[in-house]
Amino acid sequence: MFYDIREVDISSFTITLEDGAVEKPKIVNIKSKCFRVLKNGFWGVFIGDVKDDEGLREAERNVVARGDSEVERSTSRGKYEMKPKIPPWDVDVEEKIAMLKDLHKSLKVRSAKISYMENIKKFYYRDSDGSEVEYTVPRLGISIVAIEKGETLQFLSKRLMKVGGFEKLKEVFKLTEEINEILPKLVDARSPPAGEMNVLMDSKLAGVFIHEAFGHAAEADHVLQGSSILSGKIGETIAGKNVTIVDDPTIEEFGFFPFDDEGVKAERKILVENGILKSYLHSRETAKKLKGKPGNARSEGIDFPIVRMSNTFLMPGDYRFDELLELCRNGVYLIGSKGGETNPATGYFHFSAQYGYIIRNGEISEMIRDVGLMGYLEILNNIKIGRNLNFDPGFCGKASQTVPVADGSPEILCRAKVGGE
Amino acid sequence: MEWEIFSEKIVGYSAEIEAGKLKILKKVVDKAYAVRVIENGRVGFSAGRDLEKTIESAKKVAKISEEVLKEFPVEKAAKVDGLYDARFENISSDYIKEEYEIVTSSIEKARIANALIAHEIVEVELRNSSGAELTEKGTFSFFSVETVFNGGSGFAQTQSRKIELDIEKTVTYAEELALKSAKAEKIDSGYYDLVLMPQAIHQLFSHTLYPSLSAENVARGRSRLHIGADLGNIRILDDPTLPYGFASYSFDDEGVMARRKVLVDGKVLCFYSDLKNAEKFGLTGNGLRISIDSPPVPMPSNLIIEVQERVDKSRALIIHNFLGAHTANSVSGDFSVETLNAEFEEKAIKGTMIYGNIFELLSKIQGYCSERVQIENTLTPAIRFRSVKII
Numbered sequence: 114m115f116y117d118i119r120e121v122d123i124s125s126f127t128i129t130l131e132d133g134a135v136e137k138p139k140i141v142n143i144k145s146k147c148f149r150v151l152k153n154g155f156w157g158v159f160i161g162d163v164k165d166d167e168g169l170r171e172a173e174r175n176v177v178a179r180g181d182s183e184v185e186r187s188t189s190r191g192k193y194e195m196k197p198k199i200p201p202w203d204v205d206v207e208e209k210i211a212m213l214k215d216l217h218k219s220l221k222v223r224s225a226k227i228s229y230m231e232n233i234k235k236f237y238y239r240d241s242d243g244s245e246v247e248y249t250v251p252r253l254g255i256s257i258v259a260i261e262k263g264e265t266l267q268f269l270s271k272r273l274m275k276v277g278g279f280e281k282l283k284e285v286f287k288l289t290e291e292i293n294e295i296l297p298k299l300v301d302a303r304s305p306p307a308g309e310m311n312v313l314m315d316s317k318l319a320g321v322f323i324h325e326a327f328g329h330a331a332e333a334d335h336v337l338q339g340s341s342i343l344s345g346k347i348g349e350t351i352a353g354k355n356v357t358i359v360d361d362p363t364i365e366e367f368g369f370f371p372f373d374d375e376g377v378k379a380e381r382k383i384l385v386e387n388g389i390l391k392s393y394l395h396s397r398e399t400a401k402k403l404k405g406k407p408g409n410a411r412s413e414g415i416d417f418p419i420v421r422m423s424n425t426f427l428m429p430g431d432y433r434f435d436e437l438l439e440l441c442r443n444g445v446y447l448i449g450s451k452g453g454e455t456n457p458a459t460g461y462f463h464f465s466a467q468y469g470y471i472i473r474n475g476e477i478s479e480m481i482r483d484v485g486l487m488g489y490l491e492i493l494n495n496i497k498i499g500r501n502l503n504f505d506p507g508f509c510g511k512a513s514q515t516v517p518v519a520d521g522s523p524e525i526l527c528r529a530k531v532g533g534e
Numbered sequence: 535m536e537w538e539i540f541s542e543k544i545v546g547y548s549a550e551i552e553a554g555k556l557k558i559l560k561k562v563v564d565k566a567y568a569v570r571v572i573e574n575g576r577v578g579f580s581a582g583r584d585l586e587k588t589i590e591s592a593k594k595v596a597k598i599s600e601e602v603l604k605e606f607p608v609e610k611a612a613k614v615d616g617l618y619d620a621r622f623e624n625i626s627s628d629y630i631k632e633e634y635e636i637v638t639s640s641i642e643k644a645r646i647a648n649a650l651i652a653h654e655i656v657e658v659e660l661r662n663s664s665g666a667e668l669t670e671k672g673t674f675s676f677f678s679v680e681t682v683f684n685g686g687s688g689f690a691q692t693q694s695r696k697i698e699l700d701i702e703k704t705v706t707y708a709e710e711l712a713l714k715s716a717k718a719e720k721i722d723s724g725y726y727d728l729v730l731m732p733q734a735i736h737q738l739f740s741h742t743l744y745p746s747l748s749a750e751n752v753a754r755g756r757s758r759l760h761i762g763a764d765l766g767n768i769r770i771l772d773d774p775t776l777p778y779g780f781a782s783y784s785f786d787d788e789g790v791m792a793r794r795k796v797l798v799d800g801k802v803l804c805f806y807s808d809l810k811n812a813e814k815f816g817l818t819g820n821g822l823r824i825s826i827d828s829p830p831v832p833m834p835s836n837l838i839i840e841v842q843e844r845v846d847k848s849r850a851l852i853i854h855n856f857l858g859a860h861t862a863n864s865v866s867g868d869f870s871v872e873t874l875n876a877e878f879e880e881k882a883i884k885g886t887m888i889y890g891n892i893f894e895l896l897s898k899i900q901g902y903c904s905e906r907v908q909i910e911n912t913l914t915p916a917i918r919f920r921s922v923k924i925i
Contacts, residue, residue: 132754134600140591141827142582143566158560162583175559177627182557206598224754260756260865268756268865305870307889307925308723338553340647340682417550417558454858456874458647458680458687459715461885463858463872483863485870487887512648532870532887532925 115151115184116169117240119374120144121415125232128206130213132224147415148172154180160415184397185407186242189378193248193371197278201231201253204279212285216257219289222296224260229253230274238376246376250369252276252517254506255285259292263300267482269467271449274506274517276369299468302480305533306471311444312486312529313437316503318450318466320520323427325453325462326490327358329511331384331392332409332420333399335457342460342490343390351390352493355430358385360394360409362423366519367506370411374418377408384425396420413514422509426521430498437499437526439475445531446470446477447484450505460490485532492527499523535593536572538606538662539585540787541565542826546654549630554646556634559627562654566826570606577601581827603810606662607817611670611785612792616778621697622655622673633701637679640705644683644712649705652676653697658787666789674780675699681708686716686882688875689855690733693910695778711854711875718884725921726878727850728888729903735839736912737859738869742892745864747797748832749807749815756865758893763802766897767842770798772806774819774835781835781911788821788830797837808832838906839914845901850918851878853888867892887925895919 122144129137148168150157157175159168213227231253238246254274261267271288275281314322335341343351352358362370362379370379375397383391393403396410399420410418438446446469453464465485471478504521543565550558568581569592578596582588633651653675660668677699678691688711692704730738746757747770774783774792783792788809795818796803808821808830821830855874862869868891876883902915 128598135598136601137577137579137829137831138595138599139579139581139827139829140595141580142584142587142591143827144583145564155556156558158558159563160560161563171561175561175627177559177631178556180555180557210598224756260754262755265866265868266756266758268863304889307923334552335647338647338680338682339645340680340687342685417560451861451863452858453861456687456857458682459685459884461857461872463861463887465858465861465870483866483868483870485858485861485872485887485889487857487872487885489885530885530887530925532872532889534889534923 115186115241116172117149117238117376118165118168119147119415120237122235123232125230128209128213128229130217130227133214133217135210145415150176151182151184152176154182156182158417182398183401185400187377188242189244189246189372189376191246191372191378195250195276197251197280199279201251201279216285216289219286220259221293222259222261226258228256238372240376244376246372248371250276250371251278252367253279253281255282255288257288257292259296261296261300263297265300267296267300269296269299272506274367276365276367295468298480299482302468302482305445305469305481305484305531307531307533309528309530311441311526312531313441313444313446313472313526314524315448316501316522316524317505318447319522319525320426320505321450321453321464323358323522324422324425324518324520325455325464326488326492327385328422328425329455330457330460330490331394333393333395333403333405334420336393337399337402340458342457346390349390350388351490352385352388353495354388355498356385356388356493356496357383357428358425359383359428360422360425364424366424366504368423368518370423373408373410374412375407375410380406380408394420394422411516413516416514419512419514421511421516422518424504424519424521426502426504427498427523427525429500429502429523432497432499434499434524437497437524438472438477440497441472441526442475444472445481445484446472461487463487486529488529492529495527497526499525536605536663538570538660540568541659543657544654546652547625547630548650548652549634551634551637551646551649554638559630568823568826570829571596572603572605575602577603579829606664606666607789607809608664608666609785609789609791611668612775614775614777614782614784614792616695617782617784618671619673619696622653625653625697633699636701637705640702641681641709644681644688644709647680647682647687649679650677651699660785660789662789668785668789670784672783677701677704679705679708681712683712684716686712686714686718688712688715691909693780693908695780714877714882715875715884718882720885721878721883721924723925726924728919728922729847729850729852729916730919731852731854731916732907732909732912732914733855734853735914735917736909737856738862738871739912741859741862741864742867742869744834744837746867747805747834749805749811750832752805753811753814758867759802761802765798765800765802765893767800767899768798768896769796769840771796771838772820772834772836773838776836776838779836780908783835786819786821787823790817790819790821793819806832806834834911837912839912841899841902841915841917843901845903845918847903847918849879851876851883851924889923889925895922898922
């Protein structure tokens with residue numbers, strides 16, 4: 114029998130500025146415990162705020178069948194505390210509100226919602242093999258949703274979210290600069306063209322492309338479920354030789370964690386190297402079954418951990434931006450992400466840009482809005498990759514469990530299908 | 535000081551099936567509090583497991599708030615049938631194992647990639663300084679399944695306030711979609727009549743239409759809609775009193791009695807509102823919390839979609855599910871989304887996107903082509919639309 118106990122204590126403080134006024138500020142303190150027992154190949158789970166012996170008894174009571182689950186047994190011990198330069202909780206609330214009000218004043222739009230969030234996650238883990246792990250990680254961020262009306266009513270959202278302290282927000286006014294520059298044009302922007310075409314993506318959109326096009330299919334639970342097109346392809350060429358994709362939870366971006374939710378020490382993993390599939394992402398269970406390395410199991414709060422990405426990124430290539438533009442010649446240049454979704458079973462994925470431009474004869478031309486894109490894994494066979502790696506923070510909602518991630522990429526040029534008129 | 539204490543106790547069982555095998559049985563027992571206070575007219579909010587600490591945090595946060603509310607309401611609870619099924623109290627692992635047996639026996643050729651069976655009892659209590667003392671016990675069952683077959687996949691879901699779930703029908707539907715999807719072909723771009731099946735209607739409308747009917751969004755100029763705006767041949771009701779409705783309740787999360795209202799009858803008639811926006815938009819009983827750790831905001835209950843004329847599905851592209859519906863534009867209503875399970879003249883279609891705007895799409899409604907079913911908070915038939923751009 115294997116068991117583990119997780120305790121997660123999250124304290125958060127949120128301030129929302131609605132059209133310049135502080136509304137719905139909130140303090141939330143939620144402490145929860147999850148008990149898992151693996152017996153006869155079956156997982157019994159209990160979530161509740163009870164003592165350890167009672168929680169384990171309740172979990173064992175839920176072992177009601179025989180199964181084929183087994184886990185990679187390893188013992189981890191360790192403590193980690195991220196100590197930010199400027200702890201968010203040491204900054205006066207008046208200073209935070211003043212910053213938000215300054216951001217609001219700097220916006221030239223019809224309506225805006227600005228949210229500040231800080232939280233501290235304290236995590237404790239122990240298991241039947243003697244693992245004992247604990248860590249404390251603060252996260253914070255600012256998100257802005259601005260609305261403007263022209264020919265159409267449009268919104269533009271921008272966010273800066275990091276692990277660490279208040280010092281990570283020093284570039285926050287760049288968000289309002291971009292909104293002020295883009296949104297007044299976006300309301301009068303034209304619909305995108307339709308069909309398969311050359312698509313040049315900025316690093317934010319390209320990061321989501323890597324997350325959706327490749328990342329989910331590399332999650333080993335999908336492989337075991339028979340719902341990944343990457344099943345059985347370890348060692349095979351699945352992308353162009355210039356493609357190397359890494360998942361690294363140890364980088365201090367929004368998807369950072371020192372230990373995963375099964376107590377395994379976080380590690381950088383090369384998933385694709387020069388086009389060859391090297392590894393899947395693994396939980397203890399998928400690692401045991403597919404002979405991989407665990408360390409990628411994550412959960413929202415204290416839910417059952419499943420295989421997830423962290424900070425996932427495409428390694429830089431050789432192309433300068435102007436070279437990509439010239440190679441694109443005619444097509445679209447797409448910027449920012451409104452999110453995406455993938456069907457790992459078919460390899461088809463969908464994602465949307467915040468806005469973009471027509472590229473005509475290698476030059477950036479008129480603005481376009483509401484650009485949806487679809488594609489499939491094979492697109493990775495022929496992409497051209499820029500030089501500058503940037504990360505974009507976000508939340509991934511696989512299996513209704515939301516976890517913080519960061520997607521990274523340089524600009525890329527590829528062919529994809531664009532939805533438009 | 536005015537105050538409101540909202541508590542939520544959840545006892546739930548869920549089972550997860552992976553690669554056709556029952557893998558996890560989980561029990562959750564949870565209770566948490568959400569407190570709002572009004573001090574000097576300003577509203578503070580906090581949530582947590584410790585009531586005393588939560589009250590103190592709410593008072594602390596009220597000092598920085600600029601949100602104004604005079605008082606909390608005292609209203610009765612509406613009488614709503616089918617919110618609670620007493621059989622949930624005695625749910626056992628044997629019952630869930632029987633449900634699992636139905637899952638596996640309902641599928642023939644395809645395989646179950648993953649499935650989730652969940653049953654939950656939610657007990658809500660709301661007290662406030664105006665004298666409200668309200669309680670409601672609700673029960674919720676939910677089932678979703680993803681099937682795979684030779685590179686194709688299908689997804690379906692069902693839910694109920696009763697303990698029984700229509701698992702067999704849902705698995706059969708998901709299997710049909712996977713089998714068809716395995717033989718999917720591409721179709722030419724162009725303008726096609728569309729039939730959106732109930733799952734697709736829910737996915738698209740949730741992200742394009744419903745946000746524009748929120749009083750908060752209208753008040754802040756974040757909606758294209760206004761009273762009297764023409765939406766074409768459609769009637770939309772928000773009805774939290776619907777017997778056995780998955781999103782039914784007797785009072786909202788601010789203690790306002792549940793009320794049935796017609797939001798749209800060809801033209802926009804009203805918007806769903808919380809207490810804060812009630813002065814301007816009326817008391818509609820739609821102040822709801824996304825979760826216990828969020829303050830109430832305007833959210834819809836059961837949205838009942840009614841379309842007048844019965845039409846057939848012939849020569850229409852039939853869409854069962856979308857991929858990426860959440861990336862549609864919730865403010866302008868523009869969408870550019872991908873079909874996940876679609877068919878045209880009995881043949882499955884792949885690699886297809888639809889592009890348009892929800893308000894233009896509504897003006898193209900031709901009629902309905904199936905009985906109405908509930909998908910989460912949407913009750914809708916399949917609806918046929920004329921001439922939509924397919925890429």
